[in-house]
Amino acid sequence: MDKIGIRVLSSAEQRCDTTTLEAFRQVGVAQVSDCMGRLYGSVGLRPIHGPGVRMSGIALTVKTRPGDNLMIHRAIDLAQPGDVIVVDGGGCTANALVGELMMKQAQRRGVVGFVIDGAVRDAEAFGPAGFACFARDISHRGPFKDGPGEINVPVSVGGLVVQPGDVILGDADGLTAIPQAYAVEVLRLAEAKEQAEAKGMERIAAGTYEKPWQAPALARLQKDYA
Template identity: 50%
Template sequence: MPADCLMYPASPLPPAELVGRLERLASALVSDGSGRWAGATGLGPIAGLKPGQVVVGPAFTVRTRPGDNLVVHKAMDIARPGEVLVVAAGGHTDRALLGGLMGQYAATKGIVALVVDGAVRDRSDLDRVSPPVFATGLTHLGPYKNGPGELRGPVSVGGVVIRDGDLLVCDEDGVAVIPRHRAEEITSAAEAKFDSEAAERRAIAEGTWDRSWIDAALAVREVS
């Protein structure tokens, strides 16, 4: 008997101009611009990410049972170019939800990143043929294919709620999440933070970086 797969409507894709602006930033800047709580913790780059690369795209959300990738296969079949596949599997790392073959297939579909709240495998193959992969772990043990699951519904990944169409900014530091209804606000805040840090770098190089705030924030008591 076929397993249930609930599928919600697809969200509108973001403007290419907005994606381009975010690609010039970083997950840390986005996190700062959203109050420093936009990060999906525990997810790190596993494979396929070039040094300094920032990957940006709207989330295609997938909810599956731990260790089962049936609906992940379906998601790859219908994902649109430019989307980030976000797989919520409870953070379990006892079974890999995808490996080299699925990574290669994702690349042919134009998926720009794979974010897996669970384990993956075939790291060398993923490095070679897959879009960048972010996951909570690695294991050689393969998945089940029994279902059930949900596509494009709200998920929880790394302690953050992600809704289909939310923007993800993924780089060497991890994965930051921008709710789609706050995309312009948070992007502008991250750009302002980028400019502020650029000014601080210039001050460091010139020996004029203002450090007075540290003593203002501390009551230092010398101990003899």
């Protein structure tokens, strides 16, 4: 299907390798965000799955009419192991777009998480299943299955623009997306930042932590308001 509004496009041919994805799972989203200028992240989407679940995978994107999950079902059928199904549902929270049955179907295909700019239901099922789910809200009201919708197109979830094939990361702090071409470089920077923060923790414990940026910032502030 290639008519605007009902397009189902091919997934990205190049995919981030599993070794890099697993390495990202060990790095905090906050540290990754810092290494991308603190510009890339969603707002208003929260983890539904509870504590202890980190998400790292490849974006399979869906754009759907609010309250309708026809194309999400189709995306699950097309999903590859390691995918994260990223759904632009327009932020509407009146009707849940996914629930436990869809989660189980997706998990069976190797999908590692949902990102839903809309509502979900069966919220208590995600944590015990170890399946990452980030959403705007929870609603017991079920979805419609009429369409229209599109698959593997650019989407926006909580203000975060996601392209098909992007690396999607999620933890207790939230979500970010990394363009595939930058994944290896961002991983290197984020790992270095985590190592630097670990050393900072050691200095705090030893009472030797310093903030060399503080005095210049205060001096500039004083000058600006003089």
